[in-house]
Amino acid sequence: MRASFLMKSQLIVVFVFVLVATVPDLVRSLNPSLNDDVLGLIVFKADVRDPNGYLASWNEDDDSACNWVGVKCNPRSNRVTELNLDDFSLSGRIGRGLLQLQFLRKLSLAKNNLTGSISPSIARVDNLRVLDLSENSLSGAIPVDFFRQCGSLRVLALAKNKFSGKIPESLSSCSALASANLSSNQFSGSLPIGIWSLNGLRSLDLSDNSLEAEIPKGIESLNNLRAINLGKNQFSGKVPDGIGSCLLLKSIDFSENLLSGSLPETLRKLSLCNYLNLRKNSFRGEVPDYIGEMKNLETLDLSANRFSGYVPSSMGNLQSLKVLNLSANLFTGSLPDSMVKCANLILLDLSQNSLTGDLPAWIFNSGLQEVSLSENDLLGSTKSPLGNSLGKLEILDLSHNSFAGEIPSSIGNLSRLRFLNLSGNFLVGRIPATIGELKALDNLDLSENQLNGSIPLEIGGVVSLNELRLEKNFLSGKIPSSIENCSSLTTLIVAHNRLSGPIPAAIAQLTNLQNVDLSFNNLSGSLPKQLANLPHLLSFNISHNNLQGELPAGGFFNTISPFSVTGNPSLCGSVANKSCPMVLPKPIVLNPNSSSDTASGSLPPNLGHKRIILSISALIAIGAAAVIVVGVIAITVLNLHVRSSASRSAAALTLSAGDDFSHSPTTDANSGKLVMFSGDPDFSTGAHALLNKDCELGRGGFGAVYRTVLRDGHPVAIKKLTVSSLVKSQEDFEREVKKLGKVRHPNLVALEGYYWTTSLQLLIYEFISGGNLYKHLHEGIGGNFLSWNERFNIILGTAKSLAYLHQLNIIHYNIKSSNVLIDSTGEPKVGDFGLARLLPMLDRYVLSSKIQSALGYMAPEFACRTVKITEKCDVYGFGVLVLEVVTGKRPVEYMEDDVVVLCDMVRGALEEGKVEECVDGRLQGKFPAEEAIPVMKLGLICTSQVPSNRPDMGEVVNILELIRCPSEGQEELE
Ligand SMILES: *[C@@H]1O[C@H](CO)[C@@H](O)[C@H](O)[C@H]1NC(C)=O
Ligand SMILES: *[C@@H]1O[C@H](CO)[C@@H](O)[C@H](O)[C@H]1NC(C)=O
Numbered sequence: 001m002r003a004s005f006l007m008k009s010q011l012i013v014v015f016v017f018v019l020v021a022t023v024p025d026l027v028r029s030l031n032p033s034l035n036d037d038v039l040g041l042i043v044f045k046a047d048v049r050d051p052n053g054y055l056a057s058w059n060e061d062d063d064s065a066c067n068w069v070g071v072k073c074n075p076r077s078n079r080v081t082e083l084n085l086d087d088f089s090l091s092g093r094i095g096r097g098l099l100q101l102q103f104l105r106k107l108s109l110a111k112n113n114l115t116g117s118i119s120p121s122i123a124r125v126d127n128l129r130v131l132d133l134s135e136n137s138l139s140g141a142i143p144v145d146f147f148r149q150c151g152s153l154r155v156l157a158l159a160k161n162k163f164s165g166k167i168p169e170s171l172s173s174c175s176a177l178a179s180a181n182l183s184s185n186q187f188s189g190s191l192p193i194g195i196w197s198l199n200g201l202r203s204l205d206l207s208d209n210s211l212e213a214e215i216p217k218g219i220e221s222l223n224n225l226r227a228i229n230l231g232k233n234q235f236s237g238k239v240p241d242g243i244g245s246c247l248l249l250k251s252i253d254f255s256e257n258l259l260s261g262s263l264p265e266t267l268r269k270l271s272l273c274n275y276l277n278l279r280k281n282s283f284r285g286e287v288p289d290y291i292g293e294m295k296n297l298e299t300l301d302l303s304a305n306r307f308s309g310y311v312p313s314s315m316g317n318l319q320s321l322k323v324l325n326l327s328a329n330l331f332t333g334s335l336p337d338s339m340v341k342c343a344n345l346i347l348l349d350l351s352q353n354s355l356t357g358d359l360p361a362w363i364f365n366s367g368l369q370e371v372s373l374s375e376n377d378l379l380g381s382t383k384s385p386l387g388n389s390l391g392k393l394e395i396l397d398l399s400h401n402s403f404a405g406e407i408p409s410s411i412g413n414l415s416r417l418r419f420l421n422l423s424g425n426f427l428v429g430r431i432p433a434t435i436g437e438l439k440a441l442d443n444l445d446l447s448e449n450q451l452n453g454s455i456p457l458e459i460g461g462v463v464s465l466n467e468l469r470l471e472k473n474f475l476s477g478k479i480p481s482s483i484e485n486c487s488s489l490t491t492l493i494v495a496h497n498r499l500s501g502p503i504p505a506a507i508a509q510l511t512n513l514q515n516v517d518l519s520f521n522n523l524s525g526s527l528p529k530q531l532a533n534l535p536h537l538l539s540f541n542i543s544h545n546n547l548q549g550e551l552p553a554g555g556f557f558n559t560i561s562p563f564s565v566t567g568n569p570s571l572c573g574s575v576a577n578k579s580c581p582m583v584l585p586k587p588i589v590l591n592p593n594s595s596s597d598t599a600s601g602s603l604p605p606n607l608g609h610k611r612i613i614l615s616i617s618a619l620i621a622i623g624a625a626a627v628i629v630v631g632v633i634a635i636t637v638l639n640l641h642v643r644s645s646a647s648r649s650a651a652a653l654t655l656s657a658g659d660d661f662s663h664s665p666t667t668d669a670n671s672g673k674l675v676m677f678s679g680d681p682d683f684s685t686g687a688h689a690l691l692n693k694d695c696e697l698g699r700g701g702f703g704a705v706y707r708t709v710l711r712d713g714h715p716v717a718i719k720k721l722t723v724s725s726l727v728k729s730q731e732d733f734e735r736e737v738k739k740l741g742k743v744r745h746p747n748l749v750a751l752e753g754y755y756w757t758t759s760l761q762l763l764i765y766e767f768i769s770g771g772n773l774y775k776h777l778h779e780g781i782g783g784n785f786l787s788w789n790e791r792f793n794i795i796l797g798t799a800k801s802l803a804y805l806h807q808l809n810i811i812h813y814n815i816k817s818s819n820v821l822i823d824s825t826g827e828p829k830v831g832d833f834g835l836a837r838l839l840p841m842l843d844r845y846v847l848s849s850k851i852q853s854a855l856g857y858m859a860p861e862f863a864c865r866t867v868k869i870t871e872k873c874d875v876y877g878f879g880v881l882v883l884e885v886v887t888g889k890r891p892v893e894y895m896e897d898d899v900v901v902l903c904d905m906v907r908g909a910l911e912e913g914k915v916e917e918c919v920d921g922r923l924q925g926k927f928p929a930e931e932a933i934p935v936m937k938l939g940l941i942c943t944s945q946v947p948s949n950r951p952d953m954g955e956v957v958n959i960l961e962l963i964r965c966p967s968e969g970q971e972e973l974e
């Protein structure tokens with residue numbers, strides 16, 4: 001059954017195929033000419049790409065093309081007369097197919113993507129009335145003879161292609177031409193003189209090409225011309241006098257050429273003209289009085305020429321005038337009062353002239369929407385005219401004149417104002433509070449005046465504000481927090497004033513901010529940390545103020561230029577060329593009296609594990625320690641009332657002591673979970689811990705560290721993670737922390753336990769008493785400095801600890817001298833390892849912004865998204881640390897006006913054979929060069945740019961041991 005079905009369908013296919021193959025021949029033999037249209041169009045279709053399938057209806061089996069999309073026929077002859085394929089997304093070339101269409105009158109292929117040049121044979125031009133190829137990508141020159149047979153052509157549109165070469169002289173054969181549009185191509189050379197013989201021409205658009213030379217004489221024969229556009233070319237010389245004979249002209253555009261001379265007298269005859277644009281030429285002389293006779297003018301643009309003299313008072317006769325642009329000329333005198341009669345004026349631009357006199361009052365009484373009088377010598381007070389406003393103005397630019405007096409509060413009446421620029425005048429007094437009524441304003445510039453008083457709170461009412469410029473005035477007081485209501489603000493410039501007080505944190509709410517300049521004021525206080533969250537900042541200049549404390553970390557502030565922060569003596573951070581104090585004064589005092597010891601020692605053993613209750617207030621207080629600036633808080637740590645506390649408070653915490661984690665008690669949502677890894681019995685006997693303001697040991701990328709003492713007198717360091725919002729789920733967190741808890745090495749700071757709630761995580765570390773390596777190297781502890789032997793031991797111990805971590809597949813990610821602690825015997829202990837594992841993923845952005853404090857230690861691959869981060873990034877950081885230990889210099893040192901990168905400096909010294917001079921000055925004469933030089937070379941190898949060129953830490957340890965005892969090996973570093 002199946003087989004017979006197949007056979008049947010195959011038969012049908014064969015039958016249809018035979019039909020398709022034979023029918024055209026059949027039809028052709030009956031009526032040979034009819035099918036030229038079908039064949040021609042099919043050939044045309046075969047030459048172009050039709051991605052949207054618009055030509056799908058074009059089927060070569062049809063015996064007529066008349067029903068095809070885009071095709072029109074003469075109903076009597078059934079021959080194709082029109083092809084309208086505008087905007088069909090066709091691409092490819094126009095082939096020869098259309099030559100078959102002997103009766104084609106209109107060919108319109110506009111707004112496609114056709115390419116290639118047009119050959120003389122694209123179509124039978126001799127019958128065409130309309131040829132529209134505009135808005136394609138056609139290129140090349142038009143063949144010289146292309147228009148030879150174009151006697152029927154009425155409309156020619158080749159605009160917006162890439163045609164080049166000369167406009168062919170044969171165009172003058174198109175004697176019926178009414179409209180020619182060749183604009184926006186690359187036609188060059190001069191205008192073919194024959195074009196003036198086309199006296200049927202109504203519209204000529206040759207704009208936006210590269211045509212040059214003088215406009216030839218003879219235009220007067222175009223007595224049907226309505227519109228001429230020769231703009232955006234390089235025509236030179238004068239406007240031909242004959243233009244005045246084209247009496248029907250309504251639109252003249254000669255803008256953006258090299259035309260010169262004065263306006264021809266004959267222009268006055270063009271009383272129908274409503275559009276005259278001569279902008280950006282070199283016309284000179286006075287604007288003739290007769291301009292007032294061109295009564296239909298709606299747009300007059302004479303801008304950017306060299307017109308001089310007065311603005312003629314006959315302008316007042318131009319009562320249809322809507323747009324007048326005389327900007328960038330040499331006009332003098334004051335504006336004629338007669339212009340008050342130009343009742344239809346919408347746009348008036350007189351900027352960049354030398355106009356004098358008062359601000360004309362009529363400007364504010366008319367229907368004007370846009371007024372620019374900037375860069376003139378206008379005088380007087382802005383007071384009275386603004387007061388009379390009828391409120392149509394949207395754009396008002398009075399900048400750079402000589403206006404004096406106060407800004408009138410009636411400015412608030414200009415309720416449609418979007419743009420207000422009064423900068424560069426002599427305005428005095430306060431900024432009126434009514435400014436807040438300008439709800440539509442998006443650009444306010446009052447800079448470079450003599451305004452005083454404070455920035456009004458009402459500025460927050462200008463809710464559309466995009467740009468605010470108030471620089472170079474005498475403004476005082478605070479920056480109002482109400483500015484946060486201007487949520488669209490991108491530019492805030494208040495530099496060179498007398499502003500004081502803090503930078504309001506509200507600014508950090510303005511997430512669209514890009515350019516902020518607060519420089520040269522008296523701003524004080526510290527910078528709101530949240531500023532680092534502004535995502536679009538491009539510049540943030542706070543130089544020359546009295547700001548203090550640490551620069552915000554992260555985001556734009558990681559790359560802020562030193563010039564943007566200079567001149568703030570109390571500002572710190574690497575960019576400010578001043579290190580921040582490691583311990584910030586944040587007093588936390590734990591009151592030992594608040595907990596009683598009555599039950600201590602009575603703890604019942606629970607399956608061999610001890611349960612300890614830690615009151616939540618203790619942990620909250622530790623958590624809050626980073627936030628609280630002043631104040632004393634009593635907290636209780638390690639309260640041993642097992643039963644009573646547990647039953648009294650759902651918020652009680654359970655602490656499980658023991659080395660078997662699997663017995664950690666489960667916790668409900670309200671309570672946190674504290675786990676100590678060691679079952680130290682002393683621990684459970686309980687002790688009071690006291691945290692006071694000295695207890696903050698320091699802070700790093702992952703959080704602040706506090707010292708506390710457990711009940712047994714055992715000191716620990718507690719790190720409060722500030723990355724809590726990034727931390728993984730509890731399960732993942734505990735798994736990773738327990739892994740880190742098992743990492744024990746004499747040169748690593750031991751992790752002794754942790755505390756978890758969703759909002760707060762603490763890590764409990766072994767306390768190391770001797771301070772960190774950074775302080776030893778750069779701040780000196782007790783006036784001592786490290787000897788060569790101590791330094792070598794530190795390098796070796798650090799190397800061993802990293803080698804050990806790498807064996808366990810743990811990358812440190814944050815190796816730097818402040819993370820290397822020195823214990824009482826001088827042994828280095830590396831802390832803070834593996835913390836990046838607590839983050840949900842090893843996000844480079846998070847890593848580099850969290851570890852950004854480690855400036856100079858960060859391996860170059862962090863900046864390169866395509867390179868995988870491996871343990872070799874630790875080798876790099878270690879190499880920098882080695883150089884730091886040997887030279888006693890910071891990885892990046894900021895000099896007067898120079899930034900010195902340590903490894904570049906040592907590398908340079910090595911090349912010059914002066915590497916010994918790099919060794920810490922305090923060691924001079926007290927170190928063995930045969931150790932110090934190879935150690936420095938090792939440091940340089942470790943800081944190779946390419947990760948694979950760096951040795952691994954195991955090799956580093958071996959090399960160091962060889963350097964110490966060269967007799968035991970032959971290897972040497974070159
Ligand atoms: C035209 O073609 C170019 C190049 O093939 C392509 O990039 C462009 O998107 C096309 N434009 C249209 C409107 O199809
Ligand atoms: C010429 O063609 C371009 C592109 O289609 C068009 O923008 C322009 O308005 C036309 N010029 C005239 C005078 O119609």
Ligand SMILES: *[C@@H]1O[C@H](CO)[C@@H](O)[C@H](O)[C@H]1NC(C)=O
Nearest residue numbers: 279280303304325327328349
């Ligand atoms: C007036 O002309 C100048 C120069 O040609 C131009 O920059 C300015 O934008 C024009 N003014 C208006 C309001 O269009």
